[in-house]
Amino acid sequence: xxxxxxxxxxxxxxxxxxxxxxxxxxxxxxGEPQPQIELLFDSFAAAALGARSTTYPQRHLLYxxxxxELDLRIExxxxxxxxxxxxxxxxxxxxxxxxxxxxxxLWNFRQNFVTLRTNALGxxxxxxxxxxxxxVSLKIQLREIVxxxxxxxxxxxxxx
Numbered sequence: 001x002x003x004x005x006x007x008x009x010x011x012x013x014x015x016x017x018x019x020x021x022x023x024x025x026x027x028x029x030x031g032e033p034q035p036q037i038e039l040l041f042d043s044f045a046a047a048a049l050g051a052r053s054t055t056y057p058q059r060h061l062l063y064x065x066x067x068x069e070l071d072l073r074i075e076x077x078x079x080x081x082x083x084x085x086x087x088x089x090x091x092x093x094x095x096x097x098x099x100x101x102x103x104x105x106l107w108n109f110r111q112n113f114v115t116l117r118t119n120a121l122g123x124x125x126x127x128x129x130x131x132x133x134x135x136v137s138l139k140i141q142l143r144e145i146v147x148x149x150x151x152x153x154x155x156x157x158x159x160x
Contacts (some may be wrong), residue, residue: 002068036066037065038064043058058074067091067093072085074153089138102117108129108133119124133150135147
């Protein structure tokens with residue numbers, strides 16, 4: 001997966017900044033406004049016309065926390081109760097450069113944590129047990145972006 005400045009997804013959700021369950025942990029200086037995190041794209045926000053259904057769905061999410069963008073793909077592994085999370089972090093202020101070595105933590109709201117690092121292209125790949133919920137945390141210098149995704153793959157009957 002490679003995200004570039006030219007590949008912009010049209011918003012399928014409102015462009016209003018997400019208040020919860022996404023938060024940005026950093027302390028803005030005096031007079032600085034609190035940075036906002038926006039959900040730019042959610043593949044579950046609207047049904048895709050003509051798309052084939054699948055037994056093992058996947059979800060695509062795109063978040064923006066200026067100047068960063070986080071592209072996530074979450075999919076269910078076949079024959080197991082695990083989620084495969086693929087992501088890429090892009091700094092839109094320098095689109096030719098990617099964030100290498102950023103610490104990414106995956107948590108399933110149980111006792112499972114997975115800690116990863118982004119590669120030279122800002123990409124990461126991890127696997128974690130599916131609990132129906134997922135938290136993705138990115139630690140970038142003094143800033144921490146925390147995204148909490150409830151009902152990850154839209155299966156509320158399986159994860160009550």
